Amino acid sequence: MSVPQAALQAQLPQAFEQALPLSLQNAEFAWKRGAAGWQVDAPEFGWQVPGASGHSQLGLLLPQDPGASLRLKLATSFKVADILALKPYLPKTWGPGTRDWLQRALQGGRIDQGQLQIDGPLDDYPFVEHPDGQWLLDLDVADGTLAYAPGWPAVEKLQAQLQFRGHGLQISANAGQIGGNVVDRVEARIPDFRDAKLTVDASTHGEAASYYTALRGSPIARKLGGLLTDTEAAGPVAADVHLDILLNQDDPPVSARGAVHLDGGSVQVRGVARPITDLHGDVAFDDHGVRSENLGGQVYGSALSGTIVGEPESPDGVLEAQLDAPAEPADGVLAAFTPDWLRSRFSGTAHIAGRMPFAGPHSGQLTVKTDLRGVALTLPAPLAKPADEPLPLTVTVGEGGPARPAGEPLRILVDAGERLRVALRFARPADGGDALLLRAAEARLGPGEMPRAEEDGVFVRGAPALFEIGDWIGFIDAIDAAPGTQGTAGVAFRGADLSPQKLAYRGISLLQPHLLVAATAGGWGIQLEGANAQGRVDFARADGGRVEVRLQRLSLEPLAPMSRPGEEEHGEPFEPAQAPVLDFACDALKLGAIDLGRVSFVTARVEDGQALQQLSLKGGKLQGSVHGGWTRGAGGSAADLGFDITSDDLGGVLQAFGYARTMDAKDASFSGKLSWPRQPAGLELAQADGTVTLAVHKGSLRAVEPGATRVLGLLNLYALPRRLLSFDFRDVVAKGLVFDSLTGSFKLAEGQAQTGDLKVDSPSMKMQMTGRIGLAARDYDEKITVQPNVTTGVTVGATLLGGPIAGGIALIAQEVFNKPFSALSQFSYRVTGSWDNPQVKAGDKRQAAATPAPADASEVP
Numbered sequence: 001m002s003v004p005q006a007a008l009q010a011q012l013p014q015a016f017e018q019a020l021p022l023s024l025q026n027a028e029f030a031w032k033r034g035a036a037g038w039q040v041d042a043p044e045f046g047w048q049v050p051g052a053s054g055h056s057q058l059g060l061l062l063p064q065d066p067g068a069s070l071r072l073k074l075a076t077s078f079k080v081a082d083i084l085a086l087k088p089y090l091p092k093t094w095g096p097g098t099r100d101w102l103q104r105a106l107q108g109g110r111i112d113q114g115q116l117q118i119d120g121p122l123d124d125y126p127f128v129e130h131p132d133g134q135w136l137l138d139l140d141v142a143d144g145t146l147a148y149a150p151g152w153p154a155v156e157k158l159q160a161q162l163q164f165r166g167h168g169l170q171i172s173a174n175a176g177q178i179g180g181n182v183v184d185r186v187e188a189r190i191p192d193f194r195d196a197k198l199t200v201d202a203s204t205h206g207e208a209a210s211y212y213t214a215l216r217g218s219p220i221a222r223k224l225g226g227l228l229t230d231t232e233a234a235g236p237v238a239a240d241v242h243l244d245i246l247l248n249q250d251d252p253p254v255s256a257r258g259a260v261h262l263d264g265g266s267v268q269v270r271g272v273a274r275p276i277t278d279l280h281g282d283v284a285f286d287d288h289g290v291r292s293e294n295l296g297g298q299v300y301g302s303a304l305s306g307t308i309v310g311e312p313e314s315p316d317g318v319l320e321a322q323l324d325a326p327a328e329p330a331d332g333v334l335a336a337f338t339p340d341w342l343r344s345r346f347s348g349t350a351h352i353a354g355r356m357p358f359a360g361p362h363s364g365q366l367t368v369k370t371d372l373r374g375v376a377l378t379l380p381a382p383l384a385k386p387a388d389e390p391l392p393l394t395v396t397v398g399e400g401g402p403a404r405p406a407g408e409p410l411r412i413l414v415d416a417g418e419r420l421r422v423a424l425r426f427a428r429p430a431d432g433g434d435a436l437l438l439r440a441a442e443a444r445l446g447p448g449e450m451p452r453a454e455e456d457g458v459f460v461r462g463a464p465a466l467f468e469i470g471d472w473i474g475f476i477d478a479i480d481a482a483p484g485t486q487g488t489a490g491v492a493f494r495g496a497d498l499s500p501q502k503l504a505y506r507g508i509s510l511l512q513p514h515l516l517v518a519a520t521a522g523g524w525g526i527q528l529e530g531a532n533a534q535g536r537v538d539f540a541r542a543d544g545g546r547v548e549v550r551l552q553r554l555s556l557e558p559l560a561p562m563s564r565p566g567e568e569e570h571g572e573p574f575e576p577a578q579a580p581v582l583d584f585a586c587d588a589l590k591l592g593a594i595d596l597g598r599v600s601f602v603t604a605r606v607e608d609g610q611a612l613q614q615l616s617l618k619g620g621k622l623q624g625s626v627h628g629g630w631t632r633g634a635g636g637s638a639a640d641l642g643f644d645i646t647s648d649d650l651g652g653v654l655q656a657f658g659y660a661r662t663m664d665a666k667d668a669s670f671s672g673k674l675s676w677p678r679q680p681a682g683l684e685l686a687q688a689d690g691t692v693t694l695a696v697h698k699g700s701l702r703a704v705e706p707g708a709t710r711v712l713g714l715l716n717l718y719a720l721p722r723r724l725l726s727f728d729f730r731d732v733v734a735k736g737l738v739f740d741s742l743t744g745s746f747k748l749a750e751g752q753a754q755t756g757d758l759k760v761d762s763p764s765m766k767m768q769m770t771g772r773i774g775l776a777a778r779d780y781d782e783k784i785t786v787q788p789n790v791t792t793g794v795t796v797g798a799t800l801l802g803g804p805i806a807g808g809i810a811l812i813a814q815e816v817f818n819k820p821f822s823a824l825s826q827f828s829y830r831v832t833g834s835w836d837n838p839q840v841k842a843g844d845k846r847q848a849a850a851t852p853a854p855a856d857a858s859e860v861p
Helices: 083-088 096-105 209-214 225-230 333-337 469-481 650-656 719-724 797-801 806-817
Strands: 001-010 020-028 030-033 039-047 052-063 071-080 106-121 134-146 154-167 168-178 181-190 199-205 231-234 236-246 254-269 276-286 289-298 302-313 314-326 348-357 365-368 375-377 395-396 410-415 421-429 436-447 459-463 466-468 493-498 502-505 508-511 513-520 525-531 533-540 546-556 581-591 594-606 609-618 620-634 636-647 663-679 689-702 736-749 750-761 764-772 778-790 826-833 838-843
Touching: 001 276, 030 636, 083 106, 083 525, 096 106, 154 254, 154 469, 209 231, 209 236, 231 466, 254 289, 276 302, 314 333, 333 348, 410 778, 466 469, 466 493, 508 546, 594 620, 594 650, 636 650, 636 750, 650 663, 650 689, 663 736
Parallel strands: 436 459, 459 493, 466 502, 546 581
Antiparallel strands: 001 020, 020 039, 030 039, 039 052, 052 071, 071 106, 106 134, 134 154, 154 168, 168 181, 181 199, 199 236, 231 254, 236 254, 254 276, 276 289, 289 302, 302 314, 314 348, 348 365, 348 375, 365 395, 395 410, 410 421, 421 436, 493 513, 502 508, 513 525, 525 533, 533 546, 581 594, 594 609, 609 620, 620 636, 636 663, 663 689, 689 736, 736 750, 750 764, 764 778, 778 826, 826 838
């Protein structure tokens, strides 16, 4: 039977939900009856169904046995212009889960070539439980769109081969796009339509930004919230993905795992101005989070290595990274988070370890830790440290957690334990630029909670063990002088509230003060309170700076013993013209146990320097006045000084000012005029020129331990009492030589103090010293003449020979002076060598009153 054209409806209720409209073309049917039943054949015919057309060969056996199955042999090739037209005719045998998934997943495409073959009893189709037949359906799909799971980006422009066998489906593709990235390979399987489980293995490559966009819209975004919220990616990326999807649910759960391969891309971390570049390594992910063992890259010019690990608080992953950060580069990692006025005080390279959780209460928060070993800090105490000293430091960038407000200013917290805690607040510029501008900095010195830095400006509070005010003044000035960024004003010093255990300035110490510092128009002011101080200090920057001090009382610690020559740290020469002028007045000043009474100190500007207009001390243990000046110009420093000072406790004053107590006296007066010739390297006390006159009464010269502490050079006469301790004068005691008066003068020049009239009178002797004391070289070249006071009935011979050890003393006299002591009315000796180890030799008895020896004399007559 020939059928040129016919429109039919194929009703196969066991296979399809609805009748299949079928249009036949040029079909020829032949049939015959055999022993098994009726055999119907159509060797070649064309057909059309909605959206598809093809050619088939058909063989159909209608069995004679009523209980036997219809047997079909069908071979078909076809094309489908619109795959969506076939959705109503999905076979029932594929199961409701698979059919529902295909209804959702098929979004478009065509079939350029399809092959269908069925050969076997239809009751056993698809020939799985009873493999007495075979069937296959192969489809070459072009430009397909498959939305394989809700929320995941669909695969578009898919070029795939679909193979249906038994109850399963195998999909292979080598072209397509997903989320704007290229699909290199896809292998998908539904092993059994009745179980309705889809597995997908895919390899893709493309731009990291496109992957981020796709992931942010996917269900896995919940697992990668911290990563996707707090980072942005760019550059080439390749990814391998495995998906397990249950198809028999309206919102099927998707289990995903895979790996991302990075080769030269970049990642921008929230709160970090510059991205991590040249990023390479593999990042694995699964339902539990993200993992990586071999990340590397560059950040701020430093090589970075990193890993991603899971932790209980952040099972989705924690990024951990390490790098070596040099302090010097202006575009380095330290420069990114520290302003120039702070970074300029760093030198060296620090090893830094950072971490950022992707989930949990700290998600998106970058934490950086370092011990700063290898970095020297020239900061005020307690922050200063050499490069080899560790200072554990934790820096927290940003505030973590999923609930942090959008647009919140960036906050950086610096925690150095009980040394220091700092809070920094940054903001974007008003013009919307990318630069981060420091708006507020609040520091806490010593123990206490982390500050918050809510108000603009710089504020310092706390109770440090030591606060070096000179260093901090310079540091504060550097902050105030720091320029702004992009036309904005720099952050300004706002104030301080400090209660240090010790406040120090150039060796001067004040215990347990309370300082309230506040910025003023053009400067700052300090309210000083506490058991040892009461008053106010004001500083104004105008005209080079002015410090005004008005104190009701001030009790300072004694000055620390001064360093010996050669041990001082010599910095740049002092520039008096650049220092602020000083107007100091204190009603009651104490230095240790020494009451200095009322003190006033006033300086004024002169060309290239300052003049000391007034330094007066009244009503205390040290009284008098000082005047002078200090200049630096023409490449050198010069100064002059005039003074007239008295004291009724000379030993205590020396000790309070950090000198050895070489002399005690109840009445001492000093006067002099000194000058320092211009020197390129700056001024040194020992290089003074001029004259000093002294008159000391009712005192004693002490025999101090040589080298134990620094001595005031002009009063370094300890060789006298040490030498005379060998003799039995009644004025010589274990601590030194007691005297009624010590008078004389010194002429200072070229590091030497020359004297020809220094006299010491005691009840039992008189002494005269001539020669020099080397103030710079710390040595002697002196002649000492001793005359026993015969008016008291005491002679040297009587004193020495009348004692219980007369024989030994006489022998010493015989050897040293080559004459019995009983014949001496005076004797002399010469002192040479260093202050720490003076050499004493007998002098010439025939010239008891010699003139002073010149500075370079080899012997004293």
